[in-house]
Amino acid sequence: MASLADGSFDERQQHANLLDAQRSRKAAQDDALKLQNRVLQLKKEEEKASKRISETKKRANEIKSLRKRNEEARLEKEQFYAAKNRELAVQMEQLMMSKREGEKRKQESAEYVARQKKELRELTKEEQADNERVLAEERLLQRKKALEQKEQVRAMQSKQREKSISEKAKQMEANRMEYERRLAEEAKEQGRKEKELAKLASQEMELIERLQRKQLEQRAAYEELEVALGLKDHLEHQPGMKRKEEPVPEPIDGDEPDEAEVARQFGILDQEGTGFILTPLLKSLMESLGISLNEKQLEQAAQQLDKDHLGKISYGEFLLWWSG
Secondary structure, eight states: OHHHHHHHHHHHHHHHHHHHHHHHHHHHHHHHHHHHHHHHHHHHHHHHHHHHHHHHHHHHHHHHHHHHHHHHHHHHHHHHHHHHHHHHHHHHHHHHHHHHHHHHHHHHHHHHHHHHHHHHHHHHHHHHHHHHHHHHHHHHHHHHHHHHSOHHHHHHHHHHHHHHHHHHHHHHHHHHHHHHHHHHHHHHHHHHHHHHHHHHHHHHHHHHHHHHHHHHHHHHHHHHHHHHHTOSSHHHHSTTOOOOOOOOOOOOTTOOOOHHHHHHHHHHHOTTOSSEEEGGGHHHHHHHTTOOOOHHHHHHHHHHHOTTOOSEEEHHHHHHHHHO
């Protein structure tokens, strides 16, 4: 009986040990499976981290490249405007030289006319003195002849003297008229030259002013293009970083939004800073500018602004359409 009891006890002990071994094996298997799952999860996390690091480096390189392009564009713009300013300074200097030369020519012309007048007056005085001497000599001669000849001879001499005086008077009148004609021609020519100089100076000043306006328009176009393309304030407009939403102002009755307000409202909807908005946002943009369009008007506007049916509208096309 004792041996049977001992045998039964050994079987129970063995069965218990076997169950413990099975439980231990199953626990080890569960632990191995959990550990394997954790290893796979860690590998996935490592891959995600590597991908994020690669994307971050790529984005940093893009930002560096964008900054470099902005700096090159700024330097190019500065060089361009410096060259334009030098050209403008040269043109201004040429204009001043032209003005000085014009004033010098005007003064020389006035001096020439004054000399001509003085010479003509002196010549007239000399001619008058010569005529008076001739007349005095003729009178003395006629008086002598009158004493020697009869009344008929004296009458003939008197007629001759009167004829000579008349001819001299006519000659003097002709000389005076010629002097006045030449003087009028000189004055007319001087006036014509002065008008030509004034017209040329006015044209040159107008061209310089137009050039200055074009430079200002070109600078404004450069700045507007930079804002439209997102080249300005790149940290604010870079992809993935949304700008702070600005409140849409209530439109004032009778006041049409200016270009700055249009650019601001367009930029609110263009959160990525790409210079484009989605075509469905056109209605929101028009309402923010105080314009309410019905469905038909909205459809026509979308067809005009998105002619290629790309589903987006550029700022430049919208500004041209708005200004038109």
